[in-house]
Structure formats: C-alpha cells, structure tokens
Amino acid sequence: MDIAMIPAAAGESVGARPPHSAVRAAMIGTAVLLASAQAVAGEDEPPMTARDLTPEVLASITVPDPDRELPFMPGERLTFLIGWSFFDVGEAVLSIDESKVGDDPALLFTLAVKTNAFADRIYRVRNRTRSWMDTRATTTLHYHNEQSEGRRERNIEYDFDWETNTVRYRNRADEDNPVYHDPVEIVHGTFDPMGITYFVRTLPFDVGDRLVVPTTNGRELFITEIEVAERVERNFRLGRQSALVLQPDIKDVGGVFQRSSDASVTFYMSDDERRLPLRMESSVTVGRFWAELVRVERPGEEIEEEESAPRTRRRRGR
Secondary structure, eight states: OOTTSOOOOTTOOTTSOOOHHHHHHHHHHHHIIIIIOOBOOOTTOOOOOGGGOOHHHHHHSOOOOTTSOOSOOTTOEEEEEEEETTEEEEEEEEEEEEEEETTEEEEEEEEEEEEOHHHHTTOOBEEEEEEEEOTTSSSEEEEEEEEEETTEEEEEEEEEETTTTEEEEEEOSSTTSOEEOOOEEOOTTOBOTTHHHHHHHTSOOOTTOEEEEEEEOSSSEEEEEEEEEEEEEEEETTEEEEEEEEEEOOTTBOGGGTTOTTOEEEEEEESSTTOOEEEEEEEETTEEEEEEEEEEEOTTSBOEEOTTSOOOOOBOOO
16 A cells, blocks of 8 residues: 555545545645644634733744744745545645735745546635745735635635734625725734744754744634654655654634544654655544645755656756
8 A cells, every 4th residue: 555545534435436525625624734724713712812812822932033044945846645535636736936015025835726637526626825924934924815616716815914913804705895804913923824834844843842833814813833743754755754743733723623523633844954744644524634745846956756756857947
C-alpha cells in the first residue's frame, strides 16, 4: 500500500464511490487546514475580541522575529494531492508572488483548490484564497476568499487596520451591495487563516514547543494553539525524510470538524530550513482525508516531484 494513502475507516468500502459529504469534507477540510479556516464561537459564547484576552494569554503569544531569514520567497509554488480514504479527489496549489497593498510592497500568498474530473461529478469545488502580508511575513494586510462549491458561491474579504488594531469583515456575494460587519478589536500579531500557515513556517520550533498564535475569521478573534509533538523519519511522496509533527487545537474550527467530536488533525513539516508542509491528515465523522505535497518549485532550485513521476532536472530562474 502507498504510504501516502490512509486506509479506509471502519465500514468504508475501498471500491465504493465516495459520498457527496466525503468529497466536500476532503476539499473543504483541506482548505481549512492549509489556509482557509472558518473558525466559530460556541453556541452560547459571544465572539471574542482583544479585550477578552487575559495577561497570561497575551504573554504566551508567539512573537514574530522581523530580522529572521524567511524560509520561502516569491516564486515558490507547492502542489498538493488531496484525497479521501483511497480516492484522489483534487489538487491544491500554494504560491507566493510579489505584490502591493496601496503603495506598500507586500507578499501575496494564494491557495487554489479544485476537485479533479472524478470528484467534479459528485461535488465540484473551485476555491481561491489570497492573503497579503508585509514583506517580512509578520503582519496580515488583507485577506480575500472566493469559494465555488457545488451550487454555493461565497466571496468575502477582511480589511486589517493596524492603526486601530481592528479587522473588518465584508461579504461581497452581491458586488453591488456588499455587507459590512462592525470592526473587531484584535491584537498585534493576529493572522488570517492563510497567513498563519506561512508564519508558522518562519518559526524555529522544536519538539515540545507550543505555538500560540492569534487568528481571526474577520468577525472574531481566536487563539490558535499548536503542539510540536515529535520528530519522525518516514516516507513521503517526495521521498524519505525527517519531519516535525504538529498537532493544532481545532476546537474553534467549524464545519465538519465542529460536527465531529473526535476529529483529529496532524501536520508533517520538513525538519530543515525550508519548513515545507509535507503532509496533512485528518479523521472526521465522514471518514479520513489527507493532502500531501507532490511538487516543489522554488526559484534557483531544482524542481522536486513525486518519486513515481518522471523527475524534472531543469532549474527555475529567479
């Protein structure tokens, strides 16, 4: 069995066609965990803002180092295969480009998620998430999420105002009449769901560390905790290598995770200076899904591809 595949959960048939809910969980769940989470407060809990954070929580927040060397650069492009149980259901691509927000230079991080031809017949997904951050990846400047899932269309933005330490959610489903929410107070170092992925890559974490990162869905503030559980050496689609195992607390993540009392999530990050997200896997009510890195493109470096695919030996120019 390919080690990149997770065995079918109890009661699943390997030859069965994945149900609509499983395809949706795999695609949306992967988007959640790679970049586009939509966290939610509990039913009886008011939305949290910066005023609700205790001094102890504020003191525990992982602080970015603006002088560190970034492990990524414009031109990096990471391609992931997405699957549910034994089925390949789609592809996700994370890319970085140079950009601007107003007159200020910025980094633009983009996640494109789509189902393949097989899964399109069950539940078609075409999503794009973008996050604009400062050139040192210490601050989110703007966030935009466009979703096309089945018959559902979604178009939302968050505007970050660091002079007032607030974020404002805007629903652009109706371009002629966008719906604005009231600004929400956040703390310095609060990231959008895309930005946190890249911020974590910049950190010099090791086994036993606990990362505490403020995040927002544009309507409320959350404290995301990530445990660095262990270091392992195992086979990935890009070959055998050492990885650090990260386990995020997903208590505030909505959707299929909220409906799964025993949901679990595991990330494998390369144990080198690049901190590449090698694999993500999760178990929820409708089964198990995964996303694994199958292609790495970085300026000036040889392209890395899944070992079963023909190796490409050309170099990308800067």
